[in-house]
Amino acid sequence: MPKPNDDISFRLRFRMDRLRQRTWLAVPTSIGSIATLDLVPNSVATRSVITPIAYHKLRDLELIDLDIHDLQSGRVTSVLGNVSIAGLSAPDLAVQIRDVPELLGSDGRFLVDGYLGLDYLFFGDFGSIEINTRTLRVTLRPDR
């Protein structure tokens, strides 16, 4: 059984919309062991985001414990617990819920569920990220 501070290793997978206008690399992410989401490692976004569609999927499975409404911005933030990446236990994930035009395919569908921002991958609990540039295998190493 992996411990929360074990290294997390996985391969990024390529996602592309049918008309080949958009491409993304995705991380295999599981919430509560009952929902699998494709999340893009977004190396230029400060915060993590899931789409309203992904939010509804999680809500259907009763995986949304707490919503925080920001009255000024009108945005909703949720904290997702029991997160796994590539089947390994990962820290809780705070996400904003909003449409992400950058993730839309050419016909208006979301082919991925959102993105992991720098707050999670870079400035959060992971002190080291190792990427094999040939295989796209990523190893996230938590602070110990």
Add this chain to the structure above:
Amino acid sequence: MMDTLHNPAAATAATKDGKTGTFTIDEIIEHYHGEWILMRVTEDDEDGWPLRGYLLDVAPTQEEILQAWTRRAPEVSDGKGWPLYTFLAEPLITSGPEYETAVREFFMGLLQAGGLRDAEAE
């Protein structure tokens, strides 16, 4: 086993009574290319991606497959730990110009992020 793969309704019914087998993602993509898929994942591959599972529904639109997700959501409380997963059945791409471009953009972003982190540390 392949009979139910050609017939989602049969697959759904068979899944309910446990008489069907599971299918790999590759099998599903081959048979339902371009369709939206809802499945319960029973096995991941060594890279952490869904590999195999029960085919629950097939639909031409994302909206319809999300309706199926809502309908089937109560089933995951059976304690088996098989997550629901939706995806568009398209062959995996592991090379080519689009792939190279996406990888390049990802690494360029990482370099920028590294700069941000260094700045924050100073």
